[in-house]
Amino acid sequence: xxxxxxxxxxxxxxxxxxxxxxxxxxDFQATTMFWxxxxxxxxLMLMATSNEGSKATYEQGVEKDKFLINHASLTLSTLTVTxxxxxxxxxxxxxxxxxxxxxxxxxxxxxxxxx
Amino acid sequence: xxxxxxxxxxxxxQEKEAVTLDCTxxxxxxxxxxxxxxxxxxxxxxxxxxxxSYDQQNATEGRYSLNFQKARKSAxxxxxxxxxxxxxxxxxxxxxxxxxxxxxxxGTGTRLKVLA
Numbered sequence: 001x002x003x004x005x006x007x008x009x010x011x012x013x014x015x016x017x018x019x020x021x022x023x024x025x026x027d028f029q030a031t032t033m034f035w036x037x038x039x040x041x042x043x044l045m046l047m048a049t050s051n052e053g054s055k056a057t058y059e060q061g062v063e064k065d066k067f068l069i070n071h072a073s074l075t076l077s078t079l080t081v082t083x084x085x086x087x088x089x090x091x092x093x094x095x096x097x098x099x100x101x102x103x104x105x106x107x108x109x110x111x112x113x114x115x
Numbered sequence: 116x117x118x119x120x121x122x123x124x125x126x127x128x129q130e131k132e133a134v135t136l137d138c139t140x141x142x143x144x145x146x147x148x149x150x151x152x153x154x155x156x157x158x159x160x161x162x163x164x165x166x167x168s169y170d171q172q173n174a175t176e177g178r179y180s181l182n183f184q185k186a187r188k189s190a191x192x193x194x195x196x197x198x199x200x201x202x203x204x205x206x207x208x209x210x211x212x213x214x215x216x217x218x219x220x221x222g223t224g225t226r227l228k229v230l231a
Contacts, residue, residue: 002162032217043206043221044160057216091158097217102148104219106160 003027004096006107013084014115021079021110023094029074030096034104035067038091050077084114117142119209121222128197129230135182136192136225138207147211149190150219151181154204163205166190197229 003026013019023033031052036044048069049057056069066088068080077096081088091111095104118141128134140149151163166174166181174181182191194201204226208219 034218043223046218049216049218093158093160095160102217103150103162103165104217105162106152109158109160111158 004107025096032097033077119222144211
């Protein structure tokens with residue numbers, strides 16, 4: 001139980017294009033999902049909290065217009081990196097909060113490379 | 116402000132030995148949760164163990180146990196009988212209850228290498 005999937009696992013794109021990453025809770029409903037960014041050999045940095053049916057809450061310093069988050073259902077949240085640049089290259093991880101266990105379960109991550 | 120500190124950037128342990136990974140935290144919230152996650156080289160974050168601030172007993176999950184010392188604000192992870200597959204990055208995280216946001220704060224992590 002408590003499986004979270006992410007798609008795609010890897011993506012390479014050209015500078016200026018937009019990339020959408022999906023995060024799904026497969027066997028539980030998640031009213032709250034989180035998006036993190038992780039640079040090599042560093043810890044996870046929370047980017048935003050995604051709440052089903054409402055606007056995401058972004059952490060300080062994270063550009064809302066750059067990183068668009070949509071949480072349209074209790075099992076799906078998407079992160080769109082708009083007009084990607086090489087500095088956006090990173091490992092993006094989502095997590096979903098299980099109400100029953102009050103624990104965050106993480107997806108396998110998406111490695112984004114912007115050329 | 117809430118804070119999580121992991122002071123060991125890297126640790127080595129011999130296979131089959133036990134190892135303790137340190138984690139200290141700082142919070143003014145009387146109700147909080149502490150978590151440990153394992154991140155292998157593949158990148159996924161694997162939930163290991165949870166300790167609630169009001170839990171009377173230390174949490175245990177198989178070979179993992181959490182040495183919770185509330186007065187010292189420490190929540191060390193103990194891995195018994197280390198296996199080669201335990202080599203990974205380990206993160207300690209805290210969630211405060213009163214914030215209502217369910218956000219986690221992560222430590223900087225400890226890289227564990229199990230030696231054959």
